[in-house]
Amino acid sequence: MGWFFVVAAITSLIIAFYLGFRSINLFNSHQQGYFKGISRKLFWLILLTGSLSFIGSRAFYTVSDYWLPLIGNIVFSLILCFFYSILVIDLIRFIRWFILRKSNNSGYVLQLTFVILGMVLFVGGLYMASSPRIVHYQINIDKPAKVKHLKIVQLTDIHINETTSNHFISNMVEQVNDLKPDYIFITGDTLDLRLEPFVNKQFASIFAQLEPKFGTVIIFGNHEHYGIEREPNNSNQSVIDAFEAGNMKVLQDDVIYDSNSGIYIIGRDDFIVRNFGKTRASLSELMQQIDVNQPTILLDHQPQDLVEPAKLGIDVMYSGHTHAGQIFPMTLVVDSMYQNPWGRYTSPNGHFTSIVSSGYGLWGPPIRLMTRAEIVVTELNFK
Secondary structure, eight states, rough: OOHHHHHHHHHHHHHHHHHHHHHHHHTTGOOOSSSOOOHHHHHHHHHHHHHHHHHHHHTTTTTTHHHHOOOOOHHHHHHHHHHHHHHHHHEEEEEEHHHOOOOOOOOOOOOOOHHHHHHHHHHHHHHHHHOEEEEEEEEEEOOOOOSEEOOOOOOOOOOOTTTTOOOHHHHHHHHHHHHSSSSSEEOOOOOOSSSHHHHHHTTTHHHHHOSSEEEEEEOOOOHHHHHHHTTTTTTTTHHHHHHHTEEEESSSEEHHHHHHTEEEEEEEOOGGGGTTTTOOHHHHHHHOOOOSSSSSEESSSSSSSSSSHHTTTTTEEEEEESSGGGGHHHHHHHHOOOSSEEEEEOTTSSSSSEOOOOSSSSSSOOOOOOOEEEEEEEEEEEE
């Protein structure tokens, strides 16, 4: 992950310098001189420190695992929102110059617009991240099961860490129970990195309050494995034990057949295990345990490959990981990386469906811009 911190630091500094120079230009117009002498030095100190607060909180979480990441994420989110705000202001200024051929440094109107727009983006981003919507899909499967219909609720990318509140998880459980699901599928990155917050805050007892008719199934994402590899107190079995204490069935390259509903469920280990010198079972190996004439559901955290599941007879594949980009322009990046970066994809023959959720939680800044947190509800109808 060393490369991540380097890229993140460079990007953060670029954002800070652009925001700094352009906002000084905006507020120093017409000799207003808000940023001069000591005030300018203090401004740059706050801005540059704040721009590195996000990666700093990740790198030095051993110093403070609550207040440092909480403040760092909020400060960086504010800087990011005001960065987008100054881009809009500069666009307005450029358009005015291009049309009227005069510099637009009129001061107060644009200054007020800059401040209001930055705060609106921040508050709106908090709302989009903390108020998940319910997304519904209908899928017809041309195979018989022991039931005519199933209601599946998918949760993914909750990213539980030291700043996750009990209210946040309790509210999630209440929302899901109100949907009266037959199954709950949790498709990875339930933990952010460490298992300790999940255990210390007794989240297992809250997850155990989920009330699906046929059970809750959970798989690992890349962040569970990051935590296992980097945190000495985490192990594969300790994470499994913690999830099972929450009345969740853990599938890690496993296949189960539920005789109550008549469906197969495959839970794959995450794609990232390859980076740690481990292997995961191939999908073709797991499919040898399947009767493809019966409905088969695949849980795979990262939607890396949609071709193979479609060829092998998977009916529905549930994934997360992408966060739908979470913050623009990462939305464009994930769009270019995945065949289905978010939402529903159906194969040309109509027999395979991929569902990718933007996730219930967050990673990093506590905001979403041009995306929204969600709970996915799928109505499966069988032959």
